[in-house]
Amino acid sequence: MPDAQKIGLSTAEAAARLKKHGPNELGEARKVSPLAILARQFTGLLVVILIVAAGIALALGEVIDAVAIGLVVLLNGVLGFVQEWRAETAIDALRSMLAAHARVIRDGAETVLDTREIVPGDVVLMSAGDKVPADVRLTGAVQLRVDESALTGESLPVSKAPDDPEARLYMGTSVVAGHAEGEVTATGRDTRFGEIATLTTEVGEKTTHLQQVLERLARQLTLAALGLAALVVAAGLYTGLGLHQLFMMALSLAVSIVPEGLPAVVTITLALGAGAMVRQQALARRLQAVETLxxxxxxxxxxxxxxxEDKMTATRIWTAGADYTVTGGGYDPAGHIETADGARVRAGDDRDLCDLLSAALLCNRAKLTREGDDWVTVGSPTEAALMTLAYKGWCPLPEGDPVVAELPFSSERKRMSVVTAGDRAGEDWVLHVKGAPERIVERSTRYREAGEDREMDPDSRARIVAAYEAVAAEGARVIALARRVQPDATAPRDEDDLTFLGFVGLMDPPRxxxxxxxxxxxxxxxxxxxxxxxxxxxxxxxxxxxxxxxxxxxxxxxxxxxxxxxxxxxxxxxxxxxxxxxxxxxxxxxxxxxxxxxxxxxxxxxxxxxxxxxxxxxxxxxxxxxxxxxxxxxxxxxxxxxxxxxRAIREGRRQFDNVRKFVRYLLSSNAGEVVALMVNILIGGPLIFLATQILWMNLITDGVTAVALGLEKATPGTMKRPPRAKRESVLGRAGLGMILAFGTYTGGASLWIFYTFLPMGEDLARTAAFTAMVLFEKVSVFAFRAFHHTNWRIGWFSNRLLILALLAMVGAQLAAVYWPPMQVLLRTVPLGWDQWGLIGLLALPLVVVPEVIKALMPAREG
Known part of the structure; x- marks a missing residue:
């Protein structure tokens, strides 16, 4: 009866096991639902506040207000969804971990299957260059070496043999040399690969640093809005205001406290930053990722x-008569071998070097080929590095395969030997050996120096050991090489009586x-x-x-x-x-x-x-x-x-700096509106701003300006300051001071303008105060570009988009005041030169005073 392993599973049995164990996949592939991605864009507290505000406005019959807020929420959600969906699509394009197909014996015949169809009990065949498709127990192997760095982090390939009871191949590792046959013992999430994937999923979803900062801010603003709204309701009830008027005042105040444009501005700024990082070869899978970095x-x-570089490279060659360095990196043979004084040498110039390089080239099963501008290897990285070294030394390439006998590398022997025909007089056959230096030295009775084979004595042995230990201490992997002339073509297992040729130091070079x-x-x-x-x-x-x-x-x-x-x-x-x-x-x-x-x-x-x-x-x-x-x-x-x-860290710091700038800017604008509204309510005056006017300021004029502010370049010294504290507020003590100062001034100045022109009509006074607040907020943006005296260095006009945004928003406000359709929407009337003159006069300190204060402060970076 034939060996069952050579027959493999039957098609029917494989189908039954596939049904029992499931497909050979982790089951955790990132098949994220587009609806799930879209839904999570509306879970932030600020967004929830906006949704509630829109509902209240709709309930009060203020359809325009409700629609305006709803559009902002929708814009924020769409922008976040687009970025995350693009990132998920890019991740899908990068999937290449598992081999798409594997060779399997089914019904006694070799066949190629999708790796998802592999089941426990299948007999799989693997050779150099293959990915291991599942956990496998070896049943046969020849010169098998496996790269397990993806699983263990160990950069050097390990040898595997079926006679070792612990010899297993694991899903996701790579065969770099030899070939093997084995029986699948586990698939999918039951593999070692799957166990680690499960451990990964046990770690809960985390929120980013920026999300935490903004959530804290949202909670604070929510409490402030509820408290002030309650105060307005209480004051209104005390003074006998009508219910509708009372709720409109409370809504206006709540809308003025919450920066409606903040979620959209944050999303737009981070999306633009994420796009910039893609151009710099970094893909942010969440908008806040770069900022957190x-x-x-x-x-x-x-x-x-x-x-x-994950590419072994020969960097040193030592023989008893010379010490060489090797230039070039990776598997590109463009480098050369040179002496201590910088002279280049080739194999033909030095017999000792020639024999060493020949042994490195012949005792080798790697393949090195050129594909376009890249050099591609198959086999052990160490052997590929030795082959590259031989090319650099212009070692003559053998015709065909000159090896007539071979003893493969094993972890017990720690060496590999091949036999080839001799190429000199008196050499019938030559045994070439490479391996761990301690194993090669102990089997050497002679060493090569100046073209002569000399007897190995205790002094010479000690000199060789000291030399390779010194190179190993530098972090290099040391491979020793030796040879022996023999009368026959067999490869005896004793591998003794060798002539030590020297050793090669190899490094996985830093990038x-x-x-x-x-x-x-x-x-x-x-x-x-x-x-x-x-x-x-x-x-x-x-x-x-x-x-x-x-x-x-x-x-x-x-x-x-x-x-x-x-x-x-x-x-x-x-x-x-x-x-x-x-x-x-x-x-x-x-x-x-x-x-x-x-x-x-x-x-x-x-x-x-x-x-x-x-x-x-x-x-x-x-x-x-x-x-x-x-x-x-x-x-x-x-x-x-x-x-x-x-580069991503620098971009992340720039993003947080800019988020801080426009958050402070937006809140200072809102603070001015709150001051004007609260004081006006407390003194019993008519409503200074309508809800639609507040939304116009917060969503349109402030929002566009804040987006432009979010595109500021990194300030000098961005990468010369320490990381910010984990719980550092996006506002900070200085920011709170700026918000209070600007809010008090702009709110008080708007009130002054309102009551100055109130005798000329409530609509005119409200339009003047509304326009003044818009212009105050626009000119104050320069104070938030840098929080120290750095405006002169960053340049007043270095952010051209900010200048364009200011001009555009001033133009939009002119349309709001003079264009009839906008006058109806925002309930404005035309302004005269006396109103514009007073507005301009009161706006001037918002530009001059901050720069004077910065000039008096100690210079700081960032």
Missing amino acids: GAASVICTDKTGTLT PEVKGAIAAAKGAGIRVIMITGDGAETARAVAGMVGLEVDTVLTGRDVEEMADDALDAALRGNVLFARTEPVHKMRIVRMLQGQGQIVAMTGDGVNDAPALRQADIGVAMGQRGTDVARDASDLVLLDDNFSTIV
Whole structure:
């Protein structure tokens, strides 16, 4: 009877198991309902307040007021929906984590299936370049090496063999060398990949820093509106006002307190900022994401593929007679080998170097090809780096496959050997060996120096060991190479009596721009903490290369054993975390958040996803990132470039600065309206502003101006100040002072104008006060462009859109006063030169006085 594994499952049995276990998918794909995205645009407290105000206006028969407020709410919702839907669509386009198809044995024949159809018990076949489609128990493997960095964070491939009872292949990992056959043991959410995805979903949805700030502001404004409205009702009842007039006054006052244009202005500003970030290769999956990153005080970053290029590169060559450096990075063979004095060398110039490079090229199963401008590899990254090194040294390429025998690499032997025909006199066959330096040195009886094979004595052995240990201490992976001439073509398993040729130091090089990005983050008062699955020495070395200060290195096991107070103390210093797992990352992030830090977490692997969700803002890699990591993130770096994070931080700080500017501006405008209304009500005067006029000011003239203010460029020193405190108000003490000062002046000046012209008619007085308030609010915007004496540096006309907005809104107010249809809508009458003259005179201090005060204040950045 044939081997059941070679037959595989029958079609009927596979169908039954598919029904039982379900499709081989996580079940958490981001199939977000458009209706759900639209609905959540209307859940903010400010938006709810507007909806209630519209309902009250409608109930009172003020249809125009209700429609105006409703349009603002709708505009805000549509803008937020469009941005989030575009982000979700972009995320869908980035999905590439799992292979679309896999080779499976069904009914005794090999077939190709969609990975969703794979079930437990299926026999799958995998080779170099394939993604593992499910959790698999190996039943056969040849020279199998697997990249598990997406799952564990470990950058080096691991060898797998079926005779190891712990040998498993896991969904989402990649085969980089060899081929294998195995039986599927788990699919979908039952896989290890799925367990981490489940851990990710257990972290609740978080609100962003800006959302929290605006929600606090909304609650404060709500309380103020309800309190003042109640005061108006009480005062009106006491003075005997009619019920309709009383409610209209209360509604006008409530409308004047709540900045109706604020939600729309925030949404528009953040949407425009998100669009700018896409052009800089950062995709914000929520409008507030970039602003939250701007508030970050700590960035927890992965190493592999984030700080480094995720491309092994040979950087050093050591032989007994020379020490070489290698230029160039990645798998592009455009670099060269040079001596300590900078002289370039080739394999043909030095026999020792030639034999070393030949061993690196022959003892190798990687493939390196050019596709357009890129070099593409298949196989082990280490072997691909050695092949690239051989190309850089102009090592002669063999014709065909000269290997006649081979002993593959294993984790026990830690070496690989091949036999080829000799290429010199007296060489029948040559055994080429590469592997861990300690294993190669202990099997070497000779070493090569100056073209001669010399006996290995204790001194020479000690010299070689000291040399490779020094290179390893720099964070490099060291690969030793040796050879042996033999009379036959077999590959004996003892692999002894070798001639040591030298070793190669390989690094996963840091991205060139990372060091500058980390320095910029440090200058902005932001700590960068590396959290990686790699070993401690490698992580420390990379940290030194990119400019991270490290006093303490802790492993995942250390984190498990440390009490909370000990870990808390460690996190306040210059610490680096190595050999970490998902639970360690989540504990670290939570501990930092407990310290009051705003934490950004970068990552690309499945193992990063829970911490990405837990962090205040998760930053995933778009190219190397896994599907689960991207779904758990708030921001996706489309170019996987760490420096993009720093640009996003700068953009986030600019956005918050501008939100603060227009919030203060809008509230100062509303404060003026409240002062005028309250004082006028308390003294028993006629209504100074109608509800429609207040809506015109808040939604149209103020709203357009605030949007233009939200487009201000970053002020000087944006990245030279520390992160703001986690609970820092969007208003601040200085902002409250400005709001009170401007509100008191504009409200009092409008009242003066109103009562100055009241003897000439209530409609004229109301129109003059209404127009004065609009112009006061327009000219006061310059005071909010910068809160210190920086206007001269940023330029009065640097924000051309603001100037255009001011001119447009002044033109709109002229239309409101002189155009008959607008006169009917807003109940205005034409103004004369005496009214305009008084308005202009009273507006002048709003420009001059703030700049005089700023000039007397100490200069500050930002």
